[in-house]
Ligand SMILES: CC(C)[C@H](C(=O)O)[C@@H](O)C(=O)O
């Protein structure tokens with residue numbers, strides 16, 4: 001740092017707009033961040049995703065990963081090409097880019113808040129009743145890329161996927177979830193797993209959940225099988241406060257949670273490294289939606305709310321709250337079916353700040 | 354068979370009432386079956402489940418399995434003890450009894466129809482709009498009991514679960530699902546998986562889905578990731594016709610399907626061995642609900658509808674249709690919140706036959 005440094009602090013942001021609607025929603029998130037943030041952001045844009053892969057064969061070069069690692073935080077749009085593109089082997093971008101970032105940067109807390117926001121017509125509850133957060137484990141489980149295939153393409157093919165769970169990995173995410181629950185008014189934590197079938201992983205999760213619970217006597221605990229959790233999520237989501245769960249169950253439950261609380265267009269997420277040994281990454285839960293890409297049809301609200309999570313993580317909770325308030329106000333006053341363009345939604349939210 | 358055989362044919366039924374509300378709902382299913390069936394049933398009752406295990410340590414003795422195997426079909430109530438019973442190791446009954454039956458008797462088609470039934474208040478659709486069936490693979494995937502644990506109980510514990518998928522196992526269930534789709538008016542089959550993360554298993558499912566599709570040119574095909582399927586199931590379930598999916602995804606999606614189409618009290622299932630090398634097994638999707646056991650509070654409708662699937666499988670589609678019609682009529686005329694006793698529901702449905 002030179003001694004001509006500005007009085008205003010600054011933070012560095014690695015921006016990965018990604019594929020499909022990713023660049024459109026990311027632009028709006030940045031627009032809002034710029035207005036809301038008390039610090040200046042020095043953003044560097046990384047063109048990673050389907051386009052780069054198809055042009056160069058590169059997914060995430062080590063040198064790019066090293067550069068990204070040097071930033072204070074990462075803002076990501078969405079990653080994933082057209083489902084049937086014969087030039088995109090299945091999962092190459094997801095595994096090679098999105099999941100590689102989550103794993104390499106040790107994003108073991110995949111944080112996904114769900115609130116019933118105003119303007120969303122849920123038959124299940126009033127806005128305000130539903131307010132929970134899913135703490136999804138982000139670096140283990142069935143997402144490790146373990147497993148393989150034998151005699152591929154023949155009638156004798158065998159393909160395996162190995163869910164890897166460690167006491168180290170489970171304990172840290174469970175402890176993080178307890179700490180979050182302890183700070184909330186209801187102080188309730190629900191473990192979701194499938195202990196009656198996945199008995200090895202299930203026993204490990206169960207044991208550490210019970211062990212860490214002893215450190216948080218104020219937190220009420222509950223357990224639910226993933227299938228039962230589906231039913232409660234669909235019929236009584238207001239019962240949840242904090243949920244802690246495995247990587248795959250978390251993937252599934254958070255999309256359902258989004259669907260019942262205003263839609264996937266509003267669901268934000270943070271891939272958090274609570275130990276701050278590497279930058280955390282913030283992204284909407286939704287995918288790249290190639291079918292509507294480039295048409296200014298995507299709702300950037302989830303990306304904008306992910307920006308709020310980013311600000312909160314960087315130590316600016318008031319600014320994060322201001323974005324959330326602006327989004328709530330915008331949602332309350334949204335004319336139903338108004339069909340604003342992506343940039344119009346971003347403009348409207350930025351104008352409220 | 355002696356030559357004094359009755360003119361009416363008879364079928365043998367192995368009845369496993371199981372735990373919790375299992376015996377109560379099974380009694381009603383049998384009551385209705387007796388009235389509806391064109392054949393006489395010779396039922397043998399097998400007391401398997403938590404009570405027997407706690408008393409004797411036995412889960413499913415080989416000799417009992419051999420006896421059960423000799424029947425024409427199996428009717429099962431529900432299996433599973435109290436979640437926190439220290440004398441019941443997690444999964445011992447599920448893995449040792451329910452799943453052992455499914456695996457040993459090669460129930461590779463786990464059939465779970467979902468219809469929006471009259472009287473159920475779905476905000477999403479009108480009764481009749483939602484009518485789909487999930488063909489859940491029943492003998493592979495993460496349910497195989499592969500995997501293990503190392504350094505159990507220590508901070509260095511590692512626990513794995515291995516999802517095993519074979520071309521043999523995937524192809525047969527995919528072909529069954531295509532054949533079912535081809536017989537339905539809409540002729541539509543959706544594969545649900547997570548091919549972008551579980552690339553080994555996903556590629557196998559995808560390949561065989563495409564290969565078998567070529568044999569069924571009349572069937573429209575579709576693919577959805579499990580997380581996206583959550584969203585569509587919650588917001589637009591009427592779009593589904595037949596879904597084919599892996600054992601664990603099928604477990605998850607069918608509970609959600611039940612929740613949005615009248616509730617888990619109405620969801621029936623068949624564990625079908627289409628090759629008829631062993632008896633198929635019919636059971637409600639719901640669990641043993643120990644909290645309301647023995648109180649005549651459980652809704653036996655799912656068990657009764659499972660009985661209809663059983664009759665259909667044994668070659669009595671008209672009798673199955675009569676049970677379904679009686680259930681529909683009962684549901685249409687159910688006073689909301691009437692709170693009939695389990696046996697009263699069974700009586701009411703039987704009386705309509
Ligand atoms: C794109 C995919 C790999 C990803 C996941 O499965 O985690 C997405 O669904 C999500 O939830 O962030």
Ligand SMILES: CC(C)[C@H](C(=O)O)[C@@H](O)C(=O)O
Pocket residue numbers: 196197227432433447448451452604638640
């Ligand atoms: C009880 C349990 C083992 C079972 C399963 O997971 O298959 C149940 O949830 C079901 O869906 O039949």
